[in-house]
Amino acid sequence: MKPLRLCTRLSLSIIPVAAFVYLAALAYNHHLSRQALLQDLIQDARNISQGTAEKIARVLQGVEKVPRSLAVFLEEDFPMSGDLSRLLSGTLAENPEIFGMAVAFEPYSSGSARLYYAPYVHRRDDRLKSTILGSPQYHYFSMEWYRIPRETGRPHWSKPYFDEGGGDLIMSTYSVPFYHKDKGGKRVFKGVVTADLSLMGLMEVVSRVKIYQSGYAFVISQDGTFVTFPDKSYIMRESIFRLAAAQNRPGLQEVAGRMIKGEQDLVVLRDLVADRRVWLAFTPLGSTGWSLGVVFPEDELLADLIKLSHKLLLMGLAGLVLLGVVLIGLSRTITRPLSQLAQSTAIVARGDFSFRIPETGAREIAQLAGSFNRMGEELLNYIAKRDFIRDTFGRYVTQEVVKKLLEDEGALALGGEAREVTILMSDLRGFTALTADLSPERIISLLNRYLGKMIEILMDFQAVIDEIQGDGLLAFFGAPSHQPDHHVRAVACALTMQLAMEEVNAANIRDGFPPLEMGIGVSSGTVVVGNIGSERRTKYSVVGSPVNFTSRIEALATPGQVLISRDTFQRVQEWVELGEVLEVDMKGIPGRVSLYEIRGLKGPYQLRLSPRRQTLVPLLKPLPVRLDRLQDKVVVMTLSDARLTHLSETAALVASSGGLVEWEDVRLFLPDSGGVFPTAPRIYAKVTALKGTETGIQAELRFTSVSPAAREALQKILRDSERPDSD
Structure with missing residues (x-):
């Protein structure tokens, strides 16, 4: 198989590297841009969901305060029936966000012998219409908007329902119980004041939420029923739980449970109706028990980024093609003189290292010729260095170790x-x-x-x-x-x-x-x-x-x-x-x-080993020495009263008034002929044993480091101690 041409090698070497670097940079840029967009998405999702929830909350709060005020009024000053209808009409006229209002009484508690009595005023054809609720067909005592406030004694938002016989439309009712005091002063349940919120207004608020081309918002009730949804067939007919069960999506089931519990979060899941990845921001709506969901399609969010990446990829491919053309032209300008140079180097290739190639032509070619000329001189050195490198691994381990490490794959x-x-x-x-x-x-x-x-x-x-x-x-x-x-x-x-x-x-x-x-x-x-x-x-x-x-x-x-x-x-x-x-x-x-x-x-x-004097020789007279106590090589105490009494080439006995600890490090200074303690010679030792004496302690020192000067001094002291006293 023929070797590849230089132009091909350059192309195969440089273009893949350039492509890799470019693609890596593109991927990194795409990743950073995607992360930045997702961060913006998270912030937008929170802002949109929170803003929409606040709009709805303002509507709901405006509705809630009206029946609350009316319930307080009814407990303090109960009007006649005609006055009650006029009161409801006037209140409704001043609060256009409310569709209808009613005061529903307990049986036989309205001052008459009637079982049903619930004056109701609602909007119809741009005017207010009054009626009395309650009949065998419209038994309001059993309805949620009446029953729950009566049982709990607290205001309550009902689940969305179609109010047949009342407003004849889909609505939700906010009910506030009111009471009166009997002769004994006990508060007795009297009835409820209601305010109806038409879901049409809520649908308009939610439908105005626009997220890219196909994003949307929806509201679910306390039991997961869709109150608003882009697909009108889902409203009041479909539940998010039934939808999750039909699609076999435990993740959606879990998110739905969190929504009706009143939690707030941003999660990633598959769309409720389409097979795509979306971000769902959900937040509770006031005291209704409902939850607002805002859906952000991820593919639309990243669409511009993907288009930009495609354009950059095409630009990179075009650049690589141009780079290949340039490399081919450049390699040809190089290979032509190299081919001529190769013919001259054949002589060197046959082993004639004394042959010299003329160092002419372009600077690089001349440098190459010079390199060939030096090749012969350095080839032998190269071979020696190669052998040196090959043997380096074996310099500090045995050949058996080298052989094992090189032959065993593991x-x-x-x-x-x-x-x-x-x-x-x-x-x-x-x-x-x-x-x-x-x-x-x-x-x-x-x-x-x-x-x-x-x-x-x-x-x-x-x-x-x-x-x-x-x-x-x-x-x-x-x-x-x-x-x-x-x-x-x-x-x-x-x-x-x-x-x-x-x-x-x-x-x-x-x-x-x-x-x-x-x-x-x-x-x-x-x-x-x-x-x-x-x-x-x-x-x-x-x-x-x-x-x-x-x-x-x-x-x-x-x-x-x-x-x-x-x-x-x-x-x-x-x-x-x-x-x-x-x-x-x-x-x-x-x-x-x-x-x-x-x-x-x-x-x-x-x-x-050569024999070394180990026996401790008693000195003719104690020799004053300086002894430093060391901790982590730092002097912590100096014993100035230490005296050397016995000595060998490896150990000594020192008498002192105290201050030493077994197995601690010490530094021993020997005096010169004038009795002065110079910085050298010095001896490092360990205290291996301590024994009490009448005047203090006797410490046995074991030498761990003896300088040459200290060694000579020790030997001189030992020689002097063995001489007979001239006196």
């Missing part, structure tokens, strides 16, 4: 497994103080020499190097490949690292660097080992409390010392040469913790 997946491993942590003692006067370049040179040797040893013992933090190292044994001997392997590695410090320090002294000392802690335990991080950056590491435990062991190791935990010691005790055993307190661990100093390893390893 080895690079995030996750881990519980595995027993042995953890090794090392750290240089006093490195910051040692290098305080060195330039950054010399510090890096010194550090790289030390790390280079330590990493080489760790690799030889097939350790996985987890962390390199400054002058500290964290490595573990026993994963990812199973190593049955990982306990003894880790101890052997630690001893080898300590022995190698002699070689490192010999080179340091030769180059004018200070000698370095290192403490190592080793512990075994069950951890989670695996790939930790994210898909973009993953690290093969260990997680678990044994890591923190090993760090605390390492912090207690003195320069040149290897300390191991009880778990590790139990696995290697038959192989090791044991030094001192420490009983220490550790934060978060109940009881005393046993730590074991390893001086050598038997068997196939045959490793042994």
Whole structure:
């Protein structure tokens, strides 16, 4: 298969990217515009529904106040029947929003022996017509507008109904009960005052609500019956609940229930009559128990946005076609000189890297020719760098780890497994103080020499190097490949690292660097080992409390010392040469913790550390020293009366009047020949034991960091203490 031409490649590379960027921008713009329109829709829906509801509420409130006032009047001053009809006519004439009014009395309570007596005045043909309601065919006592106010004693809006025999039209009646006091002063129900609201006026208010081309508003009554609706066949004949049941729409059923409960909200659902997505805003209408719904068609709301998006899409397609034409023309101007250049590079392709191509023509072509000329010179360097990159992954892990990670398809997946491993942590003692006067370049040179040797040893013992933090190292044994001997392997590695410090320090002294000392802690335990991080950056590491435990062991190791935990010691005790055993307190661990100093390893390893003076030598006379108490590396107290009584290369006994706490960090300053305490040499230590004396306390100090100058001073003090007193 022939390779694609440059013009085709440019087109296939640039046009899809440009199309993707353009479409992404278009989609993002469409999304933002849609969100903005929907926010406007929500606000418009609330404004329209609230405004319409307020208009209807004003009409309803205007209707409600009239029968309320008349009921109060009737309780205080009851007129004759003729006066009552005239009163109703006058009231109705002053309130054009009311269709009709009535005063309906309880049987035989109107001052006569009549069962039915309900004077009613209503509008008919632009005039007022009076009649008396009540007959065997129009038994108003059982009608809702009369019965509920009588039973509840409260005003009531009736459900919409056709008032045959009254106004002969669809209406809703607002009824207010009124009472009179009998001879005993007790309030007795007398009847109700009613005001009829023709639904025609309500329909006009609702029908004037215009939402785009096909949006609409409607009103439902207390039981969900449509009071107003664009389709007149629904009015008083259909219920929103029956509509939801017929269409099998539980969501609409739920919304209808919320509407008749008097809730207010804005929801998204399918239209009541059409198969389209709409927004429905609903709000209660005063005290009627009715609810107003306003329907906003989403497709009409977004129609202009969709049209604009289509236009922008067409413009983008036209732009991409134009871009393709430009790319084809541009690529041809490039490929023509490149074809000529390709013929000249055939010689280089055959391996004659000394051949030179004339650097002529356009600037880019000349640059390309120059690049070809440099290709021969740098090809070998490139090959070396390529091999370097290929091997980089294996610099800090063993080849077994590299092989496992590259051959196993799931080895690079995030996750881990519980595995027993042995953890090794090392750290240089006093490195910051040692290098305080060195330039950054010399510090890096010194550090790289030390790390280079330590990493080489760790690799030889097939350790996985987890962390390199400054002058500290964290490595573990026993994963990812199973190593049955990982306990003894880790101890052997630690001893080898300590022995190698002699070689490192010999080179340091030769180059004018200070000698370095290192403490190592080793512990075994069950951890989670695996790939930790994210898909973009993953690290093969260990997680678990044994890591923190090993760090605390390492912090207690003195320069040149290897300390191991009880778990590790139990696995290697038959192989090791044991030094001192420490009983220490550790934060978060109940009881005393046993730590074991390893001086050598038997068997196939045959490793042994150089002997170091461990026995505390009594000084000829107590030596005044300065002792600083440290908390989080900050001096919190200085003991000026401290005296050094016993000393070794790793520990000391100090007498003082008090003020020390077991296992706290301290800093010890030795005096110079004039008895002055200079800032150096200094020694960092931990208080491992306290004992009371007649004059105060005796503290046992275990050195954790000793500067070279302090080491020389210690050795001089020890030598002086062993000499016979000349006096």
